[in-house]
Amino acid sequence: MKISNETKVGILATVAIAVLIIGYSFLKGNDVFSSENTYYATYDRVDGLSVSKPVMVNGYQIGRVSKMQLLPDGNILTEFKIKHDYAIPANTVARIASTDLLGGKAIVFELGDSQLYANDGDTLQANIQRNILEQVEPVQKKAEAVVAVLDSVLSSINNTVNADFQRNFNRSIASIANTLNTLEHTSAQVDAIVGTQRTKLANILSNVESISANFKNNNEKINNILGNLNTVTDQVAKANFQQTISNANAAVADFQNIIDNINNGKGSVGLLLNDDKLYDNLNNASKNLDNLMIDLKQNPHRYVHFSIFGRKRD
Template identity: 25%
Template sequence: MKISKEVKTGTLVILGIILFIFGFNYLKGKNLLESTNVYYTEFNYNALSKSSLVTVKGNPVGKITDISYDYKTGKTRVAFFVNEQLKFSKNSIVRMYETGLMGGNGLAIIISKEGEQAKPGDVLKSEVEVGLVTSLSKNFSGLSTDLNATLKSTDTLMSSLNKLVSDESADGLKSTIAELNATLKSFKNTSNSVNGLINENDDKIAEILEKFKVSSENLASLTTELKDANIGSTVESLNKTLANLNNLLATIDKGEGTLGKLLKDEGVYNNIEAATKEMEELLRDIKLHPARYRRILSKKEIPYEGDKTN
């Protein structure tokens, strides 16, 4: 069968168009011959490019297909496809990370098996991993400022030291070193004097130490004797005695018992006071009129005689 030139030409044109479409999409990161699933995620800014890799544990599983700005939310929506054999849940996280020191970012899927399985078209949660270059770029300005301040302080310190070393005045470093040497010499002389004093009184110091040793031994033996004397029982007996004394004082304070009534009852006090006054009057009367009381003291019966002075 002979094929005409027109058919051949049409076939070549169609094949060329197919190859062009396939190549164009391949350059965009989309493989038309590969079975894929498209998912979405969102970031607060765009640091990605189309055809950037999507990885799982460092292994490429897909690519970014589209990046667009959402005017309603103000976020960057990223569409990416992965191999249909990859299964993960909706709780999985899409992480944006730096792919190298020369720049460029990619997406990594932190797979989670918990929860409902993700389906094509779902929007997954996202996070941004701060890379080495980004961290250095953010902190380098502060590091540079601190380094400049440190260098300035070091320069000031060195200038002050140079000025101090080259100072020939009385307040300079040389005079200070001379005074320090004099102080060290004086300290050396004092140390020698102390050493001589110790050598001269070595016997006395030894005697003092021996007496201190004897005193320590006596104190130790006294402590042992006090321990063996059962001080605990003595203290316990003393506590009981003090408790009984407290009870007695409390009884007296309440006016109970003879002593309590004597201290608290005013009637008893008044009676005692009245009896005391009568006793004083009786003694005074005996002194003034002893004749009245002779018959009481005499063994013989003596009739009572009135006071002749009355």
Template identity: 35%
Template structure:
């Protein structure tokens, strides 16, 4: 029996390991060494994060994988993407290979079929396009909002500067004083509210007032008949006055006033005695002199009655007593 030395065994194992490594690397890269596929190229200006082994899809069906990505110039302005497509799939020449992404951000190459009869052959180049990413869409949607937000923030900043310039130290002090005054007003309002609650409570002033009002209302209700009689009498009196008694009363009053005017006219004139007395000074003086003489006579009659009535039993002659008015005149 042929013996295999250890060096041969190690060599065989090394070859097997290398073959398995190559196969595994190609499988991980999306390459298949045993399947028959055709290669199609696409040139992109930017690949949006596309990686080898990403899927190539047609109408949602996977028909191949991305084999490799190569930079065609030093600035990476053009990127050559190699696609491995199943040979059984015929792709029209005017088709477009678009790089797109799903909601999770996984990149893929989506081929939109054209309408020409000519198909792409092995190692042909397909038209390339790149869809905007979700981030780009969000940026496009948010860009106007960002501009509006910047404008709003600028306006708010201007407003804050204006407020800071208006609310200087004096204004802030005045605001503090106003707030303190407002606190005092609120305290007074609370006290007033408590007082009102006390007045509204049972036994309070307002409750007593309502009790008195209820009592008055009850009295009015109890004396409703009397009030009705009073109103009836007042209505009768109003009817009587409206019936003509006011006219006759006013006529009598007018006649009385006319007579009073006549009497006043006579008093003001010098025709009557009263008029002479009020208007003629000589008549007044004579009357005053006569009243003075009458007073003297009455005084003399009181002090010397014997001069007018002579009653003497023994024939004694009485002494004349001077009257006070004469004594006052002499002094």
């Protein structure tokens, strides 16, 4: 049977149209030759996400984004086509994640632990992971602020460090170097002295060690001597103290005896203090003596006679 050219052209056109439709559907994210489940998720933004982007679990592709629609409230409804072979738990989270440094996006399913599975047409929980540039941006701003502060500090230091300061700083460094050299020279001299006197130092240390060993060996004797010395000192101190107390008691007793004699009118002091007659006599004698001195001053001629030509005869 001979096929006409018209029939061949019709068949070829039909095949081309079918291939075109299948390819167009595939590009839109629809797999014509396999059964797939459809799931949905709603995002407030989908930067870098587009139709036909992969849907992955732990880096393994299980489906793709098939459709994206802008809702009246500004959110984006995203449709996923997942192979029928994979069961998706109901509490799975569909997260938009970055796949490269250029901002490419993909859907990553974080499988939940629910015993129930999502049905065809269910809406999954949505989440968005910031890309690397968005995560680095706050750090970049902080780094820029730090760089600005460092630049200001360096400018202040540059203004402060003038020529005079540099000269003074260099002079200080040179002085420190000279001091270190002097210390090094002194250390060398000390080392030389120690080296020359090493034998004497060894003998001194040996003598000290010998003395320490003698003290250690005679520790018991030294303790006995110190104990005896302490006992003798205590006894001397006690004897002197007792003798002093005895002498003080005797002196107090003698003084008390004298006071008693005075109070009893014994002795001159006792008579003077206790005998009224003796007091009156002494008082009268004092008055007479006072009158005599007054009369002597007023009438000296009664008691002393001076004559140039001799004594006057009465």
